[in-house]
Amino acid sequence: MMLTLTKIKTASRRLILLPLLTGLPLSALSAPATEHGSRSLDQQLRARLNNHNVTQVTPPPSQPPALVALGRNLFFEKEISGRRNISCATCHNPLLGSADGQSQSRGQGAIGLGPARRQNGDEYFQFLPRNTPSLWNRGVAQWTTMFWDGRLGGTPETGFFSPAGAATPQNFSSALAAFTIIPVTPDEEMRGFPGQTDIFGQANEMSELGNEDFVQIWDLVTARVTAHDGYNDLLANAFPGVPESELDISHIGEAIGAFMTDEFTALNSPFDLYLKGNNKALSKRAKRGALLFYGRANCVNCHSGGLQTDLDFHNIAAPQVGTGRGDAAPLDLGRGAITQDPADNFKFRTPSLRNVELEAPYFHNGAYAKLADAVRHHLDPQTSLANYDATQIEPELSGMFVNDADTINTLLTTLSPKLSVSGDPLSEREINQILAFLSALTDPGSLNKLNVVPDQLPSGLSLAD
Numbered sequence: 188m189m190l191t192l193t194k195i196k197t198a199s200r201r202l203i204l205l206p207l208l209t210g211l212p213l214s215a216l217s218a219p220a221t222e223h224g225s226r227s228l229d230q231q232l233r234a235r236l237n238n239h240n241v242t243q244v245t246p247p248p249s250q251p252p253a254l255v256a257l258g259r260n261l262f263f264e265k266e267i268s269g270r271r272n273i274s275c276a277t278c279h280n281p282l283l284g285s286a287d288g289q290s291q292s293r294g295q296g297a298i299g300l301g302p303a304r305r306q307n308g309d310e311y312f313q314f315l316p317r318n319t320p321s322l323w324n325r326g327v328a329q330w331t332t333m334f335w336d337g338r339l340g341g342t343p344e345t346g347f348f349s350p351a352g353a354a355t356p357q358n359f360s361s362a363l364a365a366f367t368i369i370p371v372t373p374d375e376e377m378r379g380f381p382g383q384t385d386i387f388g389q390a391n392e393m394s395e396l397g398n399e400d401f402v403q404i405w406d407l408v409t410a411r412v413t414a415h416d417g418y419n420d421l422l423a424n425a426f427p428g429v430p431e432s433e434l435d436i437s438h439i440g441e442a443i444g445a446f447m448t449d450e451f452t453a454l455n456s457p458f459d460l461y462l463k464g465n466n467k468a469l470s471k472r473a474k475r476g477a478l479l480f481y482g483r484a485n486c487v488n489c490h491s492g493g494l495q496t497d498l499d500f501h502n503i504a505a506p507q508v509g510t511g512r513g514d515a516a517p518l519d520l521g522r523g524a525i526t527q528d529p530a531d532n533f534k535f536r537t538p539s540l541r542n543v544e545l546e547a548p549y550f551h552n553g554a555y556a557k558l559a560d561a562v563r564h565h566l567d568p569q570t571s572l573a574n575y576d577a578t579q580i581e582p583e584l585s586g587m588f589v590n591d592a593d594t595i596n597t598l599l600t601t602l603s604p605k606l607s608v609s610g611d612p613l614s615e616r617e618i619n620q621i622l623a624f625l626s627a628l629t630d631p632g633s634l635n636k637l638n639v640v641p642d643q644l645p646s647g648l649s650l651a652d
């Protein structure tokens with residue numbers, strides 16, 4: 188038995204050497220070997236990962252437990268929303284892959300959780316213009332760009348920018364922490380519309396302000412938190428030596444950021460184990476899928492690095508379905524609306540594909556309900572747009588689908604040239620291999636997050652909806 192194995196190994200080593208011995212050009216060595224060829228699947232894949240600098244992701248530093256404990260309560264805390272009815276977890280539900288399972292998210296004026304969340308009777312309601320992203324690995328150091336259009340970001344070294352402009356606090360430890368103070372400001376998200384009372388029928392002191400009154404809103408949110416005795420100890424433990432009068436929104440943000448970093452770092456997928464050197468961590472099918480992803484299918488052109496994102500912006504001609512955003516509605520110009528450069532129109536930040544299986548529906552507007560269809564779209568955007576079936580998204584949004592010839596033409600003329608499959612189109616079998624690879628990006632620890640949910644909140648508000 189041993190002997191046979193040794194023989195085989197020697198034979199295959201000879202095969203690898205063969206081109207050199209026979210004087211074949213060196214390039215023949217790097218030519219893609221077939222699965223029956225001389226190089227094993229693992230050798231091929233490891234070489235390709237190496238070529239593309241795909242290495243183990245450095246986890247963020249461990250977060251101070253007292254800061255995480257405070258942040259955990261604040262993440263589920265409805266007291267920080269104008270009407271005391273919405274928390275971060277309403278949309279970033281840890282039991283739903285840290286998102287909400289909706290194409291576009293529903294904030295004020297809606298009720299219910301996850302896919303069941305709907306407008307609350309005839310309350311004034313407005314969709315958020317985009318799909319709720321998941322929060323996996325946002326605390327990793329390289330993650331410095333937030334939002335589908337990158338309108339917030341930075342590092343402690345470069346400083347932070349955000350929709351709050353000059354009012355953006357600069358004392359955060361990460362872009363993730365800098366992000367946390369933004370969702371409380373828009374009326375349709377957490378703050379509430381004028382005239383809408385809170386769940387106890389009391390006036391909402393934030394509702395008459397404008398979306399741009401960042402500092403006033405932040406002060407009111409901070410006051411809501413410090414007013415509850417239940418938060419005194421949590422705050423004192425998280426910020427020892429800082430008197431209550433000196434606490435501001437950046438303390439609240441830092442705590443929520445620490446919680447998300449602690450809870451949503453997900454770097455224990457089969458692919459991570461493979462990157463650590465365990466060849467058995469991936470199935471053959473997933474390895475073949477990875478070879479395509481990092482090879483012929485060129486997914487790595489944008490989904491690069493350990494987190495499968497270059498954090499850059501590209502137009503892949505997503506179907507223009509849903510409400511759209513801003514002046515361009517019912518279209519969404521994405522990055523173009525931020526830079527005001529038409530060349531950036533329809534570009535969105537490349538999503539990380541970590542835990543992507545848990546993240547349906549897909550794209551910035553949740554256009555695709557199924558992962559396979561989101562992948563297929565990349566392979567032939569033109570056909571995908573022509574055949575797009577809007578009934579796969581919520582009925583209130585499916586009617587808002589812009590597919591006139593002009594729009595389709597504009598979408599396709601600025602399509603990213605990085606979107607390309609080398610050689611023949613992918614077969615069904617190859618698409619399934621890519622899907623098997625995407626599956627191997629799921630961290631099993633992300634599947635059950637029930638233990639994250641606090642038993643009760645310092646404000647006494649209900650966790651149910």
Ligand code: HEC
Binds near residue numbers: 295317335375
């Ligand atoms: C009503 C639903 C809703 C609520 C409530 C909400 N979010 Fe979000 N969140 C979204 C949507 C939608 C986006 C994407 C918006 C965009 O890109 O234009 C987003 C984006 C994010 C991002 C950026 C992720 C990335 O990769 O770009 C983070 C981080 C985040 N939210 C954290 C929070 C925190 C913390 C809270 C509570 C303070 C919160 N969210 C409250 C819906 C919500």
Ligand code: HEC
Binds near residue numbers: 502536538546565
């Ligand atoms: C030109 C850059 C580019 C290339 C190449 C590319 N993608 Fe994407 N991908 C994107 C962008 C940008 C989005 C988001 C589009 C949007 O929201 O409108 C996306 C979205 C996705 C999504 C949905 C993720 C989510 O959270 O919504 C999946 C899955 C995906 N890509 C897989 C792939 C696969 C597999 C390949 C190779 C066959 C690939 N991509 C090639 C840029 C690219």
